[in-house]
Amino acid sequence: MTRKGIPIGHQVFPGNMHDTKTFAMVIEEIQKRYPINKVILVGDRGMVSEKNLDRIKELGMEYIVGVKLRKSKKAQQLLSIRGPYKKVRQNLRVKSKKIDGETYVLCFNPDAEERDCLTRTSS
Template sequence: FGMVVGDLKKRYPIQKVILVGDRGMVSEANLDQIRELGMEYIVGVKLRKSKKAQELLSIRGPYKKVLPNLKVKSKKIDGETYVLCYNPDAEERDRASRQVVLENLQSKLDELGPSGLVKNRAYSKFLTIEKASAKIDEEKVSNDEKFDGKYAIRTNSSLTDEEAALAYKELWRVEQAFRNLKSNLELRPMYHRVESRIRGHIMVCFFALVMESFLAYKLKEIGCQTSVKDILHDVSQMKASKIRVNGEEQIVRTELQGQANLAFEALVTQAPPRVLEKNTCH
């Protein structure tokens, strides 16, 4: 890991870099190496398993609002800032999901008894086993409620709580980019064997990703709610044909239709996009 980061620092002479990583990506050993390299980081924490992070749950006082669906609290612990992030929408989803599990659990208990459920993690965490019987443990249910809509991050950076939370929230864009490379842009499977062709294939996919990201940015800038995926679908419906006119070959294509037509028309004119009947671009 240290070699990779060191190589990146040599190739890209950027003055300040903050590494952002998900909960399962960064170990304590990696964090030690990042600190030794004099770099900063923002990483996710497994809130249910980290005693340090769980100290955040006992912080009194209101959350600081960052976005309608993001509020934060923080605490300095062993030289790092731990930030508790709270999403009210996710809290509702977690509560509803648990309720479904509990209803199914009681039904399964009545039907199968404890033996058929103890190996199911979704069920067993709410159970208390006593000899040959089992019942739903209300204390465990109450404890689980404390985590509804919450996740934690830790950072050694000088960013504010709000900035750190927003930076971590943007991690999904990187993950989406990798998904696009593997699926939409068809980075894999790769059928080339010559190194130059492999490099060329990856470069073309990278340029496509940059263009897709730029298109998404421009659509947002003009207020168009249509997704890039929908536009690319409409573009894929275009057909090209080779025809001969007066003895000369020409290539003609079908017209751009649907959301793609409206979006590109708006991009050219920089005017608010017109609306189709389905109202998907407004």
């Protein structure tokens, strides 16, 4: 996207291709297609793999990604942070910590917690 939020490109992939593979292809393609000095990739938990994150770092790009708490030892360290969450909104509280030069942010949504609890007990 441009600074004004206008998309500069997009790609469409087959529906049966896993997101970690499509994300890896996009990482490589961005620097080939666009003469951009600063790239910040944004991805959800389904797009992230250690291999993809390593490649993003090798290419000198920045990133904001969601990680699966159960699969990330570094992210799990956030659970042990003492002290209260910082309230950002009515339904959003956060804690953050820099671990090995990367900033991890743990988000807690009390509304989602209640929904998840109801889902688990009714199953």
